[in-house]
């Protein structure tokens with residue numbers, strides 16, 4: 001078991017945070033954005049960036065080549081659906097995707113929207129860590145967090161309407 005402190009300050013003791021989130025044992029701030037039989041999407045509120053989505057598998061796996069045929073199809077369909085909603089609901093033109101197989105949690109893709117303010121941290125992969133750090137340290141004010149939660153709700157509504 002590992003002790004993990006969530007962004008809202010609560011501490012949970014879990015084997016795997018991704019399992020805890022995708023099974024509903026731990027409720028992510030803002031709730032589930034969208035889920036399917038095999039995948040679960042939520043905002044990572046530790047980094048208050050509008051539309052930053054984490055797409056995690058429900059199964060405790062680590063690598064792309066562990067996906068079943070059914071999961072592969074479910075995954076690409078859900079990923080593209082989220083991408084489309086980021087564009088149509090939040091006006092996000094570009095997204096950076098980050099996924100590492102040697103994660104301490106389990107299979108999850110970060111979908112990080114690109115905003116103009118990020119340009120000062122460079123482009124592409126080298127900008128990712130400074131951008132996230134900046135968001136966490138400089139953008140955790142009430143007003144921005146409210147905007148982030150509002151964006152989550154708009155995305156949720158879009159998925160609800162699309163069903």
Ligand SMILES: [Zn+2]
Nearest residue numbers: 016019060106
């Ligand atoms: Zn897990």
